[in-house]
Amino acid sequence: MTQLQFNLNLDLLKESVMDSDIDSVIKASIVLVLNEFMEKERDDHLKARAYERTPSRHDYRNGYYDRELLLSIGKIVLRVPRTRNGDFSTTVFEQYARCDQAFVLSMLEMVVNGVSTRKVTNIVEQLCGHKVSKSFVSTLTEKLDPIVNQWANRPLNTMYYPYIFADAMYIKVREHNRVVSKAVYIATAVDETNRREILGLRVDHVESFEAWQRFFHHLQSRGLQAPKLIISDAHKGLKSAIEKEFVGSAWQRCTVHFKKNIITHMPKKDMDEVKIALKRIFEVAKVKDARKYKDEFINTFGDNPKLEKAIEILEEGFEDAIQYLNEKPMFHKHIRSTNSLERINSEVRRREKVIRIFPNTQSAFRLIGAVLMDYAEEVNKRIIPEKEEKKQKK
Template identity: 70%
Template sequence: MTQIQFNLDMDFLKESLMNSNIDNVVKSTIVLVLNEYMEKERDAYLKAGAYERSDERQDYRNGYYDRDYMLSIGKVKLCVPRTRSGEFSTTAFEKYRRCDQAFALSMLEMVVNGVSTRKVKNVVEQLCGEYVSKSFVSSLTEKLDPIVNEWANRSLGTEYYRYIYVDAMYIKVREHHKVVSKAVYIATGLNEGNKREVLGLKVSHEESYEAWNEFLRELIARGLQSPKLVISDAHSGLKKAIPKVFIGTSWQRCTVHFKKNLIDELPKKSMNDVKEELKQIFDVSTPEMARKRKDEFVSRYQDNSKLNKVIDNLENGFDDAIQYLNEPEEYQKFIRSTNSLERLNQEVRRRERVIRIFPNTQSAFRLIGAVLMDYEEEEQKKRPIFKRD
């Protein structure tokens, strides 16, 4: 690598320090260093100093051109050296780059954390006194595409995820000049270190058996092994897809959703005791205890015509709602519902509300993927949900 030595005009630097505020001091210093660096870089390229005769000379100086350069401290004006052939290019900054990497990453982080592009634009103007268009901020986020795509397509064959949670949420996306509803499929799992991990993300059309089947098969194609248990709500398409894709896997119906559905079907008055008895059916540690409480509940209220529908639904959904009780007791409270995934969905929703309507499907995948990556990174820093002896 070529070593370039250069001297700074210390008198000029001293004058800048004495007569300017700190922002101008920093800017002046950067301008001085970069200009001198580029000058020496051109000398090294030409293999000849100013006014020097040399048999090794390979080009000639051709003055300078001014270029505005955006840094995290604001915009500076540089004098970029030129050569007659035009083949010289400085390495002091990337060609056509609009801002330095730290500043770009800061703007990306603002967008990922739910700050609208309009607000990001305003922040940049306040910090740097420089106009940045909304389209520039939007185009900047496209830098996330290869990062999110690589994460979303990573191999899942290096670990075994015994428990997997799946759910879908809906967002609004512009498509062919119309605003349409899109389903966001998310899968998370409990890894071998007992930490939660995001396994998959897909933005597609509305929930259906075909869509869920495709999403789950994509996880298998990436190396995912059939888990012991899949925890989800009772969407009919998902229920049908799980046994088709995951051979030998049991389905756990989210007990929170199930109890809520049963309670919503109760009469509105004088049902507090009934509600508590319904909840206590699942507040046990073995399937035998749950079945005993369920049978006692049915026996007690089977002659109450107002509860016939509740009892029928309890009987029909009971077995699917107690699969978690067949697993070790230390896992049970973590696998009986999709609460952890619901909280993740809320975090995605918090960022999504700022945007309201995504300009296209790729932008939705990009932002939601970045949010999930951020969530997963934080989860890996936490302690395992529990430690087994």
């Protein structure tokens, strides 16, 4: 594995932590991490794990008591371990002023950012003066599984999503002593209040009709209803799965992918005028105008034999690429392409490339799910500001 240089700026880290707005999911993660850390402290104090018989045992467990801890993000309640003799005392509370939130949040951030467990142990020791094992860090990351799983399986029947975006990206995973490529399927949406939301993800084998169908079945099992419009690229398996599983929903071919596909089949030189004319087709507000500019494009450049293939692609995919024009103009720039989803994919890729190869599928699901949860707060905002929407309605 590539060795990474991780230079910790504690002041900067603490400042970013104190200024952050952390949602309840991260707060729950903090509780899990601190509880597990105190459990490890008691094991070390007793010199024995739970139910372990050893001659070096110092004392015995005696349950837990609840204790509150006030953070800038709000109050949390921790389960503090006890011993029979009462001589065990956790260092979490007395050292929290020095370790601050940086201890827990840096660990969670490092997990999400794909930093190796070896690096995490070194940084924790630098932060708090405590040395923890790699297995301990691995155990902590695994405790994120129920949080990620709960988010990834939350109900989708509480809101109708008229516009859904779907895309897939590839990652490397170790499987049966081999490194294989796996596809990560991600779906986002715009709800009735014009807010973006990440619907879910799935890690599966190569992108195919069957795999996309399984992903859509998963979303439907959580209550997802057929949308008005599904925006994606023109992958055959994805398109077939959309037609099969969302009967009555229109399919919008991503205009960015579509234009790139057309331009790929154009000559490299002297195409500026052609590209401008092509771009104009998709910068209108009405279907009739798009068809008008498309016809003008063909009439103007149709006699050029070098553009024969490009024009063929344009005519074949044109109607699927202008479905967004049947919706309200205020939504056009947001639903004509998968750019919003591509940005999320880029964020996932930025974190994922640190690891390069995931040890297993579950670790990939855990990391990508954590990244999406972290990104969800930024995604979950109105795509049309309320004032602008009222103005456009007038």
